[in-house]
Amino acid sequence: MKAILICLFAWLSINLQAQSTAHAGENGKITGKVIDSLTKAPLEYATITVMDKSSGKILTGGASNDAGVFTITGIAAGEYTIIIESIGYQKITLSAVPVQKGKPVELKLIRLVKKDQDLSAVTVTAKAKLIENKIDKMIFNAEKDLTSAGGVATDLLKKVPQVSVDVDGNVQLAGNGSIRFLINGKPSTAFGSNVADVLQSIPASQIKSIEVITNPGARYDAQGMGGIINIILKTNTARGINGNMSLTAGTRAENGAVNFNARNKSFGINAFVSGNTRLPVSTPYTSERNSTDTVGKTNTLLQQDGNTKLKRYGLESGMGIDWAYKKYNSFSVNVNYDIFGTSTRGLINQVQENTTYNGGLLSNLATLNNTNSRNRSHNVDLSFNYKRTFAKEDQELEFAVNSSIGRTQGNAANEQFFMPQDSLYYGVMNSNPGKENQTQITLDYTQPLTEKIQLGTGIKTTILDISSNAVAWGYSPLAKDYVYADALSNNLQYHQKVYAGYAELSFPVGNLFEVKAGGRYERTEINSYYSNAQQQVKKPGYYTWVPSLFLSKKLGDEQVIKLSYSKRIERPDYGDLNPFINTSDPKNITAGNPYLLPELGQRVELSYSRNMGNVGSVILTGFYRHNRQDIQPYVKYYPSLIVGDSTYYNVSVSTRENIGTEDNTGLNVFSDVHLTSKLSLRTNLSFYHRKIFNAIDVGQSRTSFNYRTNLNVTYQFTNLMAGEFFGNFNSARNEVQGRYPSLTTYSFALRQFIWHKKGSLALTATNPFNEYVKQKLEINGPGFTTTTIRKIPFRSIGINFTWKFGKLEFRNEHKDEGGGDENL
Incomplete structure (x- = not known):
């Protein structure tokens, strides 16, 4: 390929x-x-x-x-x-x-x-592009989308070229899930807990645009194997007082958001608050695991039939102040506060049948499991930016300090009863609070060397501190009470510092093409402690050299071909490292892996874009990516497993491992075609060929071909009414241990503008003709095969109301500033 x-x-x-x-x-x-x-x-x-x-x-x-x-x-x-x-x-x-x-x-x-111009007098006649293709990134202007009205961030991401979202809200960029997520260009500890939960808690009405950077340049952190997705929240830098409000009521989710902006001369303030809740929904599922004990020469069939009820909520708020001082200096301060949480309750009927190799029945045990869990996180993000410009165009100096303080709290419990006696024989309760603090200090400088040659350079320090303290209590049948479980209780202290410096140079090569070449050098130092480790192994610091190269060639006025290369690193995050062993389901244990090595990768991308004016545009992108020390979810089966002073039988353990190497080759085709002045079609096709070399279970390497396609149809009925259809299909995909299911979704939207386009009403419907999305997951490894079928509630109907208020004032800045020194 x-x-x-x-x-x-x-x-x-x-x-x-x-x-x-x-x-x-x-x-x-x-x-x-x-x-x-x-x-x-x-x-x-x-x-x-x-x-x-x-x-x-x-x-x-x-x-x-x-x-x-x-x-x-x-x-x-x-x-x-x-x-x-x-x-x-x-x-x-x-x-x-x-x-x-x-x-x-x-x-x-x-x-x-x-x-000077009043907001109500502004009439936009030029149609802004939904997709903008820059030299090193792609921008999806979310404000132009209809079917996402009333939705969340994941609804928007489904429509972005090279991005795919599965039924649980997990995001992949060009077939890779190791993505560096940013909010307004800044990291947040919120993404260190559960990315899918956070993305499904951000209302789409709060998002202005989404930037996708598949091959980040030297200025960006090397972290993020799949690339960077930067979510830009709505704000307004025009003078006056203005804002917008959005409210959504629906059968599956409800959300609301309010933005406020005020600006007078060189001083501005903005604030926002938004919230989202997913109403409780029940997901029925069945699971069947066939396993073999080669030592005991027995076969075990474990069947589970259950139902899980999930509720999710999120609250985001923030305030920012910016000030321009004497023309060349600007300051900005931002404070954000977020809360995200989920709660689940489950009921599982379980039957375990043990037989000999010859089919002789050894035992047949029926049990009933009650499960519940609750996870909550809150984060405070602080940032300070100073930017200095100069009389020379494009010469800039920028200094920034960004801090993110995150707190998480997880609680889970499980009770198992023998049937039909209904007697409690197993129970576990656990509490897992955690802390994650991250601070980044950045200094960037851009110097035009000539009219067409520009040098950028900078340094950065990132300090990350993670701590986790897990406490567990197990049920004692003898004492008929819960007692402290020392083997399941542990704590983690993880400290990481990354020192980085970069330089990149932009210049033309005659009239042939434009070049942007750079290199980033990072030094990583780690100091960690794991309470349950048999031996504390000190991890030595390591260096990472991250080169990047962009070549851009214009073919006429409306066509561009680009070639780019970058190297990336994926350092394990809090969720990967947390050594807590979750035995809430003693047949399916989950645990973190504090000994993960960073994943390293290289990526080459070739793209062609053509702007056809009023007709539309097309973008073709091909890539090749090679990963080593590849990090993936991994399941191991044990006929018996000792954890502390307890022995678990017929158990699988899910964790994350460095599984080996992975090669991906892909092609993405995006087109935006305006068939008439009222009818537009947008398509996005992605094809991936994947080869995984399994270094853990030699001989279990996998090769697969995956694809994704979607279609977006927009029709402008009148100047005040528009309708939209969006359909999406993700093919089944093979991972290192199994086959993940395909996914088909579709949605409709109708939007009516009111009050001279200051307000709008939108009706949305997702999968209106199907209540559930059926997902069949097949996983296999040495000694076991597991098949799980889930019926996930997906049908939803909602109504959204949006209102823009205020007045925009444009003034002659020279008259407003008056006299005085223009230089600091």
């Missing part, structure tokens, strides 16, 4: 380059760059109109890209009037612009000045 990808992109490059060359020299073209007159920031989506000078007839036009640059081709020789406009700015008219055949016209830097 790697050969196919290489041939495909080579053909595209040659063919499109030939097209570009063939059209060179036809008529003339006009190029330029549009920026804000005060901030010097480039203005994207500025409209450029080309008019006949004598008749005033509009002949052609275009829009500026994310760098503020525009190019208009195919203009016959003559004199023209050029009009440059952008929402919220005063337009500029250039008269008598001469154009000659075969000679490009380079306009001077165009500086647009802001004007």
